[in-house]
Amino acid sequence: MTKTNENRELNAAVTVSRRSVLLGATVAVAAPMMIAGRARADSTLTVTCWGGDYHKGIDSIFAKPFTAETGIPVRLVDNADLARMKAQVQSGRLEWDVFDSVGPQITAGAKDGLWEPVDEKIVNRSDLVVPGGTHYVGTYMFAGGLAFDPKRTPDAKAPAVFKDFWDVKAYPGRRGLRPRISETLEMALIADGVEPAKLYPLDVERGFAALDRIKPHIKKWIEATPQTVTLITANELDFTYSYISRVRPAQIAGSSIAISTRQTLNSLEYLAVAKGTANREAAMRYVDFCLRPDRQAAFAETLFFSPNSKRGLAAASAEARKYMPDTQNPANAVVDDEWWAQNYSALQKRFTEWLLI
Amino acid sequence: MNHALDTRHAALLLAPLTLLMLLFFLMPALSIVWTSVHGGQLDLAAYRELLTSALFRRVLATTFEISIEATALTLVIGYAIAMHLARLTPSARAVMMIFVMLPFWTSILVKSFAFTIVLGDAGLVNRAISWLFGTETPIPMLFNRVGVVLGMLNFLLPFMVLPVLGNLLAQDRTLQRAAETMGAGPVRIFLRITLPLSLPGVLSGVLMCLSLSVGSYITPALLGGRTDMMMANLVDFYTRQTLDWPAASAIAMVLLLITALIVVLLTRVRGGNVEVL
Numbered sequence: 328m329t330k331t332n333e334n335r336e337l338n339a340a341v342t343v344s345r346r347s348v349l350l351g352a353t354v355a356v357a358a359p360m361m362i363a364g365r366a367r368a369d370s371t372l373t374v375t376c377w378g379g380d381y382h383k384g385i386d387s388i389f390a391k392p393f394t395a396e397t398g399i400p401v402r403l404v405d406n407a408d409l410a411r412m413k414a415q416v417q418s419g420r421l422e423w424d425v426f427d428s429v430g431p432q433i434t435a436g437a438k439d440g441l442w443e444p445v446d447e448k449i450v451n452r453s454d455l456v457v458p459g460g461t462h463y464v465g466t467y468m469f470a471g472g473l474a475f476d477p478k479r480t481p482d483a484k485a486p487a488v489f490k491d492f493w494d495v496k497a498y499p500g501r502r503g504l505r506p507r508i509s510e511t512l513e514m515a516l517i518a519d520g521v522e523p524a525k526l527y528p529l530d531v532e533r534g535f536a537a538l539d540r541i542k543p544h545i546k547k548w549i550e551a552t553p554q555t556v557t558l559i560t561a562n563e564l565d566f567t568y569s570y571i572s573r574v575r576p577a578q579i580a581g582s583s584i585a586i587s588t589r590q591t592l593n594s595l596e597y598l599a600v601a602k603g604t605a606n607r608e609a610a611m612r613y614v615d616f617c618l619r620p621d622r623q624a625a626f627a628e629t630l631f632f633s634p635n636s637k638r639g640l641a642a643a644s645a646e647a648r649k650y651m652p653d654t655q656n657p658a659n660a661v662v663d664d665e666w667w668a669q670n671y672s673a674l675q676k677r678f679t680e681w682l683l684i
Numbered sequence: 685m686n687h688a689l690d691t692r693h694a695a696l697l698l699a700p701l702t703l704l705m706l707l708f709f710l711m712p713a714l715s716i717v718w719t720s721v722h723g724g725q726l727d728l729a730a731y732r733e734l735l736t737s738a739l740f741r742r743v744l745a746t747t748f749e750i751s752i753e754a755t756a757l758t759l760v761i762g763y764a765i766a767m768h769l770a771r772l773t774p775s776a777r778a779v780m781m782i783f784v785m786l787p788f789w790t791s792i793l794v795k796s797f798a799f800t801i802v803l804g805d806a807g808l809v810n811r812a813i814s815w816l817f818g819t820e821t822p823i824p825m826l827f828n829r830v831g832v833v834l835g836m837l838n839f840l841l842p843f844m845v846l847p848v849l850g851n852l853l854a855q856d857r858t859l860q861r862a863a864e865t866m867g868a869g870p871v872r873i874f875l876r877i878t879l880p881l882s883l884p885g886v887l888s889g890v891l892m893c894l895s896l897s898v899g900s901y902i903t904p905a906l907l908g909g910r911t912d913m914m915m916a917n918l919v920d921f922y923t924r925q926t927l928d929w930p931a932a933s934a935i936a937m938v939l940l941l942i943t944a945l946i947v948v949l950l951t952r953v954r955g956g957n958v959e960v961l
């Protein structure tokens with residue numbers, strides 16, 4: 328604690344000297360060292376986050392109660408990306424202790440050796456629906472499905488399952504998909520008749536053949552996730568692949584948008600601990616805390632995610648369940664991040680080339 | 685004696701900027717060079733891979749197509765705006781400059797989202813057209829090349845208007861008056877006097893627009909179609925999605941070299957006398 332204060336004072340001293348001496352370059356040299364110094368000495372746990380309602384939810388359900396119980400302060404940092412995490416691990420100057428992200432990022436990070444192995448003595452996985460890997464654990468599930476504007480296209484006329492989305496004659500409309508191969512390839516295969524339970528290993532050639540058929544009918548390959556919602560509400564697209572956790576807040580805010588829950592692709596969000604962090608033990612305790620059934624259930628009530636804890640799942644209310652990804656529905660599939668860890672890079676390259684032709 | 689003192693003063697005055705450039709430009713650039721040849725062991729594998737990559741070649745071609753299209757359109761419109769501004773009284777010009785500078789002060793991300801409302805099927809432009817001409821089918825202006833070029837035009841305009849305007853204002857008006865007295869029409873005056881004299885301004889505008897647009901990232905991602913992928917989007921793909929930093933660095937180096945080449949070529953054309961803002 329004293330060390331932290333010292334560093335804060337040093338930082339303040341540097342700021343003052345910048346004003347008085349105006350030796351910009353000296354400060355520029357000193358500042359990064361100061362910041363790095365603070366990050367190392369700090370006992371605050373830094374966890375990456377995604378901003379907005381998500382930030383508020385994580386803070387009130389995980390971070391604050393964790394601090395109350397353990398006395399370890401938690402700082403949430405928004406919009407972290409894997410490239411910066413990699414730079415931190417490579418340079419040995421860690422600012423972030425726990426990384427919160429989706430499968431493709433977490434597994435890519437694992438491949439690059441960015442994570443500490445999960446400490447099984449601290450992290451209890453016995454209650455988890457999907458146990459995760461040696462270097463990361465799943466925290467909750469989010470669902471992607473087909474979004475539409477119920478005012479413009481009444482339920483019966485909007486594609487509800489992926490097969491409908493591919494049927495451009497029965498469901499005419501302007502369509503939007505993501506320019507990412509994961510999830511998109513699963514959609515294509517399910518639309519082509521593959522049983523959701525028997526998706527993996529993915530039949531890549533069959534998937535691309537199905538994508539060839541839908542390609543001329545896609546008006547926009549949507550890069551930015553918020554656009555999967557705004558392009559529907561701005562009447563630029565009729566049907567997009569979006570997420571319940573994006574559509575539901577838009578609904579609450581009064582936008583005319585709906586998402587079909589008859590078929591969804593469910594993906595896990597993960598936590599991983601940055602390699603070489605001085606706060607390794609506290610970080611593992613935080614991960615374990617997030618997996619507690621009562622926290623998991625509370626999180627499901629606040630945001631529209633499905634707990635990865637079996638007991639947490641059972642404790643979720645009927646109201647929360649309405650908007651939660653449904654793992655029991657046989658029409659739904661769970662995205663296999665282990666499979667993507669092996670194939671994502673090569674397939675995304677192929678897919679990006681395919682998009683350009 | 686005096687001269688030596690001046691040089692020492694100059695060196696002292698230049699030192700902070702030089703230091704800043706060394707720290708924040710040269711060092712990162714060198715570290716990118718290093719990363720591009722050091723993916724595990726020291727070799728040129730990343731560059732070799734780029735040479736054989738159809739994806740890279742396509743994206744490179746698209747990047748220059750879009751940059752040249754956007755710069756050309758910016759030149760035509762920017763020049764017209766600059767000419768108009770040059771003819772206004774200083775106070776009127778100051779007011780009009782605010783409109784030119786407006787895109788400068790708006791976040792490019794916000795602008796790109798806003799263009800959806802302007803250029804979309806149900807957007808302002810299309811609604812105006814269908815109201816005026818009674819047409820039903822909207823003109824596609826979003827998620828294609830038109831969208832990207834218009835989005836970039838909006839962002840590039842100040843970079844063209846400012847250098848051209850600066851040049852036009854500095855031109856000696858008596859030359860035009862002399863030509864008028866000798867019986868030259870406005871077109872002839874423009875082609876023989878105004879335009880040739882303004883070339884340095886045009887050149888620096890074109891240089892800035894070209895080098896800014898080859899690095900575009902948000903505009904093609906949000907307003908472009910599937911074939912409008914640009915280099916920065918590819919760099920992002922390698923940096924953040926696949927964590928293949930040697931490949932990303934190699935692309936950045938190729939892009940930097942090509943841009944540097946353009947700058948050298950264009951300055952050569954003008955005999956090395958480029959007026960930069």
